[in-house]
Amino acid sequence: MSRKLAVLFLAMLVLTGAMSLKTIVTAHGNGTVMMANGGAPVPIPKKVVKRGDALVPSVTQNIGN
């Protein structure tokens, strides 16, 4: 039983550490998505027509538009 709990604890510990690391790395991010597989070119979102001074949506927000 204790080993099962240890496995559960370790899994949660790794998850917490990974999400903390993600927060640190993406803290100054502009909303772009980090992709890490293969040499294919990253898709370019369709051009957003900018009207006014509002912020331009990020890549994530453009998906499916």
Next chain:
Amino acid sequence: MPGPLEYSIWIICTLLEASVVVCSLLRRSFRRYFTLNLYMIASIATSVGRYLVLARNGITSDEYTYFYYYSDAILTICLYFALMGLYSLVFEELGAATYVRAFSMLLLAGTALFSYGMIHQSENRMVTLYVIEMSQNLYFVGLVLTYVLWGAVLKMRETRARVIQFVLSLGVYFSLYAANYALGNIYPNLGHIWTYLPPLISTLLPIAWCYAFLRFSEDARLAPARLAVIQR
């Protein structure tokens, strides 16, 4: 559309991935390192699929965007299983295969739930956002797991040269992507560098794995003193 340089890097990367599978088959190590080979085969298939979609629809199309991000999520899951395969190899002598399997499934389920928790309030494109969020989170879980595995390799005085090479190359691969992403956010004015680097980084993993299959036999060992000098 991508230029000749982008296409060249992409083709080289795909050929290198194919050569990893060929090398493992030639060295009769395909089954032993099945999860690593599975990732490489999935990556080759994804590259072919991405090329077909790109050639038909263009780089700005919704089709390519969806295909790219969905296939990336599948590849990240395959990479996660490749990493767990390495965990099984490192811990096989301890007879902890069941615990490693339980650990990997728990972590995968935890990441999936956590990702759902982050996007569950989204009303539009929930599945797409979930796939991207899950892929990102699993990437960082993989990054942490690789360093934990390297710690275990040092602690357990693992001496199998191939396993060490696989783990180290994964660590470098994950770290370079994270560094590229972080630097890209800090210095956004150098955008062209941060755009060209990821495809180049992606060639490093198949090169390192090819080298490991060709250079080291299954029985090759490294002296523990060359791994780390532990003060007593």
